[in-house]
Amino acid sequence: MICRIAFKNLLHKPLYAGLCWLLLACSTAVLLLLVALNRQAKEQLEKQIAGVDMVLGAKGSPLQLILSSVYNLDAPTGNIYLRDAQRFMQHPLVEYAIPVSLGDSYRGYRIIGTTHAYLDKYKLKPAAGTVFNKSMEVVIGATVAKRAGLALGDSFAGTHGLGEKGHVHDEHQYVVKGILPATGLSLDQLILTPLESVWAIHATNVQVREEEDGHDHDEHGHAENTENERDEHHAAQPHDHARSETGTDPHGEHSHEHGDHRPEGAHHQHAPSGKASDTPGPRNNSAQFSPNTQITAVLMKFKNPLAQLQLPRMINENTNMQAAVPAIEINRLQSLLGSGTEVLRILGWLLAALAACSIFVMLVQGTHERRYELALLRSMGCGRSKLLALVVAEAAILGISGILGGFLLSRLAGWFLQQQVFTRYHLNFSGAWKVTQADMLTAGAILAACLLAASFPAIRAFRLNISKTLANA
Amino acid sequence: MIYTKNLAYAHPNGGVLQFPDMACAAGEVLLITGRSGAGKTTLLHLLAGLLRPGSGEINVAGTFIQTLRPAAMDAFRGRHIGIIYQQSHFIAALSIAENLQLAATLGHGAQKREELQELAEKLGISTLLHKKPARLSQGEQQRASIARALMQRPQLLLADEPTASLDDENCMAVAQLLAEQAQQQQAALLIVTHDSRLKELFANQIILS
Structure with a gap:
C-alpha cells in the first residue's frame, strides 16, 4: 500500500x-x-600477455615495445639484428622465442612476419585452410577475414607502414592459406606470414625506394632508434637481396660470421637440431639469413623465474637491444590510464x-x-x-x-x-x-x-x- | 459512545482552555458551536486524539484515548474515528476510489469493492470515483470526504465545519446526509461549527464560550 x-x-x-x-x-x-x-x-x-615473459627489441620506450609487439597497437621501436637476438633466443633458460617482424599492413590490419611458434603460443590451428608454409603465404585472423572480405585462396598486396595509406607493394601478392578461429584477442586482427615474406618484400622495396629517394621514409614517426634509422621499417637490409626462393648455402653465409649462433635458432622450436639445411618447408628459408637480417622483436617465455631476474637486466646493460617485461609495462600503463x-x-x-x-x-x-x-x-x-x-x-x-x-x-x-x-x-x-x-x-x-x-x-x-x-x- | 470529563487543554503559549463535559450516544448528533477562537478546532483535535489534553479524560467506545501512545492512537483513530474536515483534502496522486479504499485499508484492513460502490451511490459520487480529487467541485469533494470517513466504519464521526464552504442547498444536503449515515452506521456524530444554518437542524447543542 x-x-x-x-x-x-x-x-x-x-x-x-x-x-x-x-x-x-x-x-x-x-x-x-x-x-x-x-x-x-x-x-x-x-590475457594478451599470457605466455610472454619478456620482449626483446630495439632500444626505446619499453611500453612502446610491448604495445607494438604484444598488443599490436603502437608503432615499433625499431629493428634489431637477428644475429644479436639469436644469442638470447637460444639461451638455455628460454623455453620458447617467437620472432616477429612488423612493417606492413593491409587495410589497417597488421601483417606480422613470424613463425609457427606464434600460433603455437595460442595453441591455435586455422579454422579453415592450413598454416603458412612458404613465403608470401598468410594466415589471417577471424576479424580480418570478415571485415576485409578475404577468403581462402584470395591474394592481396600489403601496404607499407601501419596506416591505411602508404606505398603498396603491388609486385608482391600475399595468398590467404588459412583463417584462424575468433579468439577475442588482437590475433583476430592480424595477418600472419613467415618472416621470409617480410624480408623478401623489403629487400626489393628498399632498392626501389633508394632509387626514388626515400623522402617519406620516417613518416610513421617511430624513429627512436637512430642506429637503425635508415632501415627501421624494414626487416631486411637493402643489400640483402636474397629472395626466399633463391637458395644459398646457409653455412657459407653464416658460419664464418656467427660461429655457433646458427640462424635456425630463430625457429628454435622447429629446428632445434640446428641442421637447418636438412629441414624442409619455411624453416629452410632461415638458411638464407644474411648477417644483417633484421626483425622487430622477439617474444620470449622463460623456463624458470630465475631468468626473469637475470636476462632482462643483462640485455639492457650489455647489449644495444632492449628487454621489456610485459607485466611491468602493463602495470605502468594501467597506472597512467x-x-x-x-x-x-x-x-x-x-x-x-x-x-x-x-x-x-x-x-x-x-x-x-x-x-x-x-x-x-x-x-x-x-x-x-x-x-x-x-x-x-x-x-x-x-x-x-x-x-x-x-x-x-x-x-x-x-x-x-x-x-x-x-x-x-x-x-x-x-x-x-x-x-x-x-x-x-x-x-x-x-x-x-x-x-x-x-x-x-x-x-x-x-x-x-x-x-x-x-x-x- | 463518547464522553469527556473535566477536559482542559494547555496551549503552548500559556493559555488554558476549559471545555464543558459532553456526551454523545451511538446514532445521535451533537452540535458544538461557538465564536471563532473559542477552541472549537482544538476540541475536535482533542476528541480525535490528534492533540493530547492537559487534563481530564476522553472516552471513545470504551477506551480512554488520552492514555494511548502515539502509534496506538493512530491505529485506534483509524479503526474508530472518522473525521470530516472543513477543507476537503485527499491524496492528490490517487483517484477518489483509491482514496476511499485507502481509508478502509488503513482503518480495518477490509476493502470491499461493493461496499465502496454502494456508499458512493448513496452519496451521489459513483460517477466521480475514477477522477483525481483536484477535478471535483467543492460540494463533490465534501461528499467524497464524507464517504471517506464512512469507509472507515467509525463509531465516532467528527465533522469540522463541514458546511462552511457550501451554499444553502448543498449545506442542507450534506447535513442531512451526515445525520442519515451516522444513524445508519450507528455512529455518534459530533459537528463542530459556527454555521447558524445547522443550528436549526440539530437540537442537541453545546455552546463553547
Whole structure:
C-alpha cells in the first residue's frame, strides 16, 4: 500500500521524477561503464600477455615495445639484428622465442612476419585452410577475414607502414592459406606470414625506394632508434637481396660470421637440431639469413623465474637491444590510464551527488506541499513509521529504477563503444552482462546516497505535527 | 459512545482552555458551536486524539484515548474515528476510489469493492470515483470526504465545519446526509461549527464560550 502511494506520488509529478531518474541513470551509467571498462581492459591486457615473459627489441620506450609487439597497437621501436637476438633466443633458460617482424599492413590490419611458434603460443590451428608454409603465404585472423572480405585462396598486396595509406607493394601478392578461429584477442586482427615474406618484400622495396629517394621514409614517426634509422621499417637490409626462393648455402653465409649462433635458432622450436639445411618447408628459408637480417622483436617465455631476474637486466646493460617485461609495462600503463579514469569517476560521482541532491529537493518540497496529505494519512490511522516509509519508498523506487536504467545504459554504451571504437584498438569485450562485485558496490553506494537524501524529509514527515498542520490547512 | 470529563487543554503559549463535559450516544448528533477562537478546532483535535489534553479524560467506545501512545492512537483513530474536515483534502496522486479504499485499508484492513460502490451511490459520487480529487467541485469533494470517513466504519464521526464552504442547498444536503449515515452506521456524530444554518437542524447543542 505504502509503495503504491509512493509510486503514484512519483507519477503525479512526472517531470520532476523524470529529471531525478535521468540524473540517477546517467551517473550510474558512467560509473558502471567505468567499472566494466576497467575490468575488461584488465582482462584483455592480461590475457594478451599470457605466455610472454619478456620482449626483446630495439632500444626505446619499453611500453612502446610491448604495445607494438604484444598488443599490436603502437608503432615499433625499431629493428634489431637477428644475429644479436639469436644469442638470447637460444639461451638455455628460454623455453620458447617467437620472432616477429612488423612493417606492413593491409587495410589497417597488421601483417606480422613470424613463425609457427606464434600460433603455437595460442595453441591455435586455422579454422579453415592450413598454416603458412612458404613465403608470401598468410594466415589471417577471424576479424580480418570478415571485415576485409578475404577468403581462402584470395591474394592481396600489403601496404607499407601501419596506416591505411602508404606505398603498396603491388609486385608482391600475399595468398590467404588459412583463417584462424575468433579468439577475442588482437590475433583476430592480424595477418600472419613467415618472416621470409617480410624480408623478401623489403629487400626489393628498399632498392626501389633508394632509387626514388626515400623522402617519406620516417613518416610513421617511430624513429627512436637512430642506429637503425635508415632501415627501421624494414626487416631486411637493402643489400640483402636474397629472395626466399633463391637458395644459398646457409653455412657459407653464416658460419664464418656467427660461429655457433646458427640462424635456425630463430625457429628454435622447429629446428632445434640446428641442421637447418636438412629441414624442409619455411624453416629452410632461415638458411638464407644474411648477417644483417633484421626483425622487430622477439617474444620470449622463460623456463624458470630465475631468468626473469637475470636476462632482462643483462640485455639492457650489455647489449644495444632492449628487454621489456610485459607485466611491468602493463602495470605502468594501467597506472597512467588510471588518472584519466579517475577524472571520469569523479565526474560520475558528482553526477550521483547531483542526483541525490535533486531527490532531496524533490522530497523536501514534496513533503512540504503534501504535509496535509501526510497529516491526513495519520488521521486515517497510518502510523508515523509508515509515513517515514512512504518518503523513503519514493527515494528507493527512484533509486532502484534509476540504477537499473543506468545499468542498461552502461551496457548499451559498452556495446556501442565495442562497435565503433574498440575494434580499432584490437579490444574485444566479452561478458557484458556479467554483474561483478564492483558493480554491486557502486549500485549500493548510489542507492545509499538516495536513501540518505530521503532521510531528512522522511524524518520531517515522521515528526510532523498533525494537529497544527490540519488546523492551518 | 463518547464522553469527556473535566477536559482542559494547555496551549503552548500559556493559555488554558476549559471545555464543558459532553456526551454523545451511538446514532445521535451533537452540535458544538461557538465564536471563532473559542477552541472549537482544538476540541475536535482533542476528541480525535490528534492533540493530547492537559487534563481530564476522553472516552471513545470504551477506551480512554488520552492514555494511548502515539502509534496506538493512530491505529485506534483509524479503526474508530472518522473525521470530516472543513477543507476537503485527499491524496492528490490517487483517484477518489483509491482514496476511499485507502481509508478502509488503513482503518480495518477490509476493502470491499461493493461496499465502496454502494456508499458512493448513496452519496451521489459513483460517477466521480475514477477522477483525481483536484477535478471535483467543492460540494463533490465534501461528499467524497464524507464517504471517506464512512469507509472507515467509525463509531465516532467528527465533522469540522463541514458546511462552511457550501451554499444553502448543498449545506442542507450534506447535513442531512451526515445525520442519515451516522444513524445508519450507528455512529455518534459530533459537528463542530459556527454555521447558524445547522443550528436549526440539530437540537442537541453545546455552546463553547
